[in-house]
Amino acid sequence: MNASNGKVPMPTLERLANYLRYLLDLEQERVETISSAEVEQQTGINAAQFRKDLSYFGEFGKPGVGYNVAELQSRIAHILKLDQEQRVLLVGAGNLGSALVGYPGLKEHRFNLVAVFDNNYSKIGRKLWDLEILDLGRLKEVNAVLRARMGILAVPRVAAQSVAEGLVDAGVDSILNFAPLILRVPPHVVVRNVSFVQELAVLSYHLSSEPPQHALDAKG
Amino acid sequence: MNASNGKVPMPTLERLANYLRYLLDLEQERVETISSAEVEQQTGINAAQFRKDLSYFGEFGKPGVGYNVAELQSRIAHILKLDQEQRVLLVGAGNLGSALVGYPGLKEHRFNLVAVFDNNYSKIGRKLWDLEILDLGRLKEVNAVLRARMGILAVPRVAAQSVAEGLVDAGVDSILNFAPLILRVPPHVVVRNVSFVQELAVLSYHLSSEPPQHALDAKG
DNA sequence: TCAACTCTGTGAACTTCTTCACAATCGGGT
């Protein structure tokens, strides 16, 4: 009775994509039905958490039975709009950008990289996999046709803010930002940040004084 | 008086790396002193949040004055152990692995990629930038010498769990995981996950029925 | 038909994180 009205906690949304991945595996294994208790056992995510996450979007299971894997999978995909093509612009044809174009996970989830931009004239015109690298200056013009609403920012930090503004100007309202800085964008634009260094720093912090395990190994 | 005893909230740790990045910028601009109010103005992070985050680790500022940029920068780097070399193993010499080896941000923060492994015999022996790609089977043997405690997992999903176990067996106790699955590891091991698809899915969800901005543009 | 069992959906309790608000401190000006 909660269904999708009020607003959904961000952690719930983040977990939804995990559930989807997990359900796709179960489907592959021909599992038809799953209970929240089994989800907890197999993924480590608390069963009540799983149920409550789903409850934000309606009722998905049958008491006494559990959840139909195929149905749940497809309903989550629908919630996340992963059941329709999403056109995505990529800015930055460096190492990272190149890796993203080649990453098969995007296509699998219907994210379609429709154009790659760079401002480096030695790259413009070349191909990155099957996409021609376009002049960053043509961003707005090109997206007037493509009408992508998602953008990936894989440029150096100093360029990121101005490129973000270019993306917004070109009609993009969701940005995945790989540059290590906080982007300032208009309120209607949603930004998600991915920072390798931040993640490594958190790991580094946890490398406390615990002795490495090596010494404990005693092997024949 | 809170200093570093109790345990630190995860969101605080995540923000610490951002503060560091920001402080390095300020240092470059020759800013000597900064107040929490200025931090809020420039980064959007609430001033009280900034102060409380720091308070978990001691006292860093002077009332009526603010924080000394250089000192704060170096103390945060110390907290995160970014003031000393951290040796890191990379597993997976694909597109993503390759991009990571070439990513300058790692070296800048003293993360030192000391070895790259892959199980693909057509890759083993080749060079990725300046590092030779080693046989994944030699992971433990090699790390007995290198003694890295951090590992980056940039392998396909199906291989990730077993490679993670290999890393742990080789003495690694911090893992940065790029494969879209929940790794099962012993309790002393810390894992951070980076999932492009998850991030894009969250963005995709937010692409609600708002009309794209294109139509609103009325240009000469 | 009914009893025994399973499992969902959710209010309520609990835990964690964020923000407020203010006493305590500092530095500068006179």
Next chain:
DNA sequence: ACCCGATTGTGAAGAAGTTCACAGAGTTGA
């Protein structure tokens, strides 16, 4: 020497997220 404006560090309030615990719905078997 003292006052005044600025700014910190932190208890306490508030908001957000997680987990508990149970009523109620469904299923199975006799």
